[in-house]
Amino acid sequence: MTTVKISTRGAKRIRLGHLWVYRSDIRDTDEAESGAIVRVVDDARNFVGQAFYSDRSQIALRFLTTRDEAIDREWWRHRLQACAERRAPIAKQTNAYRLVYSEGDLMSSLIVDVYDGHYVLQTLSQGTDRIQDQLLELLVDEFHPQSIVELNDARVRQLEGLELRSGALHGDDPHEIEVVQHGVRFIVSPRASQKTGAFLDQRENYLAARQVAHGRALDCFTFTGGFALHIAESCDNVIGIDISSDAVAAAERNAKLNNAQNVTFRVANVFDALREMETAAERFDTIILDPPAFTKSRETVKSGARGYKEINLRALKLLNPGGVLVTCTCSYHMSEQMFLDIIAGAALDAHRRVQIVEKRGQSSDHPVLLGVPETHYLKCAIVRVVD
């Protein structure tokens, strides 16, 4: 096995619990092959662990283990089985969930989502791309899926020098799959949609929102109606807004599927819609804000913060007393504290007193790995206007 030597700083990062070593901390690659699993040692040649090596990405090493153990087919099988065991309680409640969450499951750069027995696979580094066939065989062997589709068109693959591709790898390509989340039915189209077909990371927040939602509700950035359709049963009526006409068409179809007669959807830019509603003195009892990431790098945090502030400020102004705001950011670069500070600033400017009902994160099938802060990207605050 090839041995890669890293700096003391890189080794310390791993010993403190992270799973990545950047290229600047590589001392000697010993001509490691792209995507190979390598043995990693520190400057003093002490063993650090075993990792995928990438010859292109700035993340040069993605650690799989800090143990000196054989990483063979059975090792991968056990990791997959462990993921499935951890999801067993979730699989009792829904047939749509994330089976493997990359670093969060100690399977760096591997994502596997399940939609009613159809699997969607993403191999996002040279390492997982190289063993994709083996992973495919193991998934078939262990879980007997109806189909496995690869969705390897994510831009991060380009940083690894990998081609973008998607298509069925096992069984027929299921263009549309019906799934059920907590009694709500959705049509999912993995290859013609955002993410892998659904924002599975919000699944548990849908339930939390349902607990507090009431009266007249507005679901901003609704996509295919995830929040809107979950809260419909607790509300008088719900309006869902999204800028994508495809998403709104899918949301309307989902509403019909659930016979949700108190939910309507419209295509609009949320920034404009909130401004117009403020001018028209509209009022709501529940507002959901689940925008796309407004900041995808450290450099754009300030401008991203302005976007979050604007929508939160406008939403707070539209809420009746006792009204509830479910507000989210899926930017890793926006920490929970920064996000709460933005909401506090928005509340001050809106002259509203706001209490925190709950601070939440991504669903538990997207586990946060302590020591790897990048695994914690979704923050969700549920707040209530009390004055």
Ligand SMILES: C[S@@+](CC[C@H](N)C(=O)[O-])C[C@H]1O[C@@H](n2cnc3c(N)ncnc32)[C@H](O)[C@@H]1O
């Ligand atoms: C994070 S996703 C929302 C996911 C959704 N809440 C769910 O649970 O399935 C963000 C959505 O915002 C939409 N979007 C992006 N910019 C927008 C804008 N300015 N106005 C309205 N919708 C927008 C995208 O089309 C996308 O569907």
